[in-house]
Amino acid sequence: MSVQERKQRERAERERLIVATARELAEQQGWDAVTTRRLAERIEYSQPVLYSHFRGKREIIGAVALEGAAELAAAVRAATSAADGPRERVAALARTYLDFAARNPAVYDALFQLDGGLAYAQEDTPEPLKDAFAALLESLGEVAGDGVHPGLFTEVFWASLHGLATLTRAGRLLPEEAETRVELLVDRLAVA
Amino acid sequence: MSVQERKQRERAERERLIVATARELAEQQGWDAVTTRRLAERIEYSQPVLYSHFRGKREIIGAVALEGAAELAAAVRAATSAADGPRERVAALARTYLDFAARNPAVYDALFQLDGGLAYAQEDTPEPLKDAFAALLESLGEVAGDGVHPGLFTEVFWASLHGLATLTRAGRLLPEEAETRVELLVDRLAVA
């Protein structure tokens, strides 16, 4: 049995290597540069090996996305738990979210921009995605205001952050005023 | 001279045909289906003809985007001018914007999701893009609130709409609650 277990470990290890390499390559040169050939070469295996782990490129993007969702959730929770009061928690959440998107553009793309073949807002949504939304909900639910459904408020706030993140990264918004925009958004949307 | 003029007219006509066909194909089957071969076949010319009008596929996407920007601006202006009072104008603007994105997903993608090789928020930004932003600013500037720069407020509001539009279309948000989300957004962000 030990032999099989070792092989299984090695296989899992190689899968992590694939995902990590794809992510690294995407952050360095963009997702367009993440071709199956380049990826295979970097992990020092042939192309078909990728397809013994993932159905195709989409699933690799999806794997990076799930990894990113977990990190985003953790970052948000760390930031909010270190802040005092609902207003400050929400501000910290917003800054952390936008910071994550700015620092990990490829991962953010994998999560929300590209097709990673993941289901959202459904029964079979992967756990990390649900949990990331839950992390937002924990702090945002506090400031939804009377008579406003916390989940719906979280969706709206999240959408606003997503819009700021993508438009900024696409060059549609100048990054200098980023902080001012966050202040405005938090002041208006969050009910103390 | 008349011969040259006729040729020029025909050339311009063919260029419109290319853009219209690309848009139609994109709306029908998505931008992935808009390949230079398929596009060439539909306009009943060979591939290289496309490259005598546009530098490449990117520029074709850009042309569709500009067309869309003009339509979006017109739709927003029509909706806002028909509404009474700042609050209602902004609500109409939001609904119209999201409706446009939902009804013309391919055009919206060309505008804000894909790389059409267009410059944004800069000196050499094409006129239709500037004008679309101006159309938003006209109504949103009214409800920015004291001491808040109208342009910055417009950016934030626009980003929120953009987030709602993209997340809804990507299946990240369920469309049933769309109207409720718009109400919430307008109520909180707009200062009467």
Place this chain on the structure above:
DNA sequence: ACATGAATCCTAGCATCGCTAGACAAGCAA
């Protein structure tokens, strides 16, 4: 120790993509 069979991996190739070079034809000027 050795043969067997399964698991594992790679070479080679397919269809398709965006894009371009070079041949060919059509139409204008002399």
Place this chain on the structure above:
DNA sequence: TTGCTTGTCTAGCGATGCTAGGATTCATGT
């Protein structure tokens, strides 16, 4: 009619995602 420009097409390049089929390795049973 003869040249020349202008326009268009055929054919092809390199690169993409993905896959079939052969080769190799390796654990296993005798």
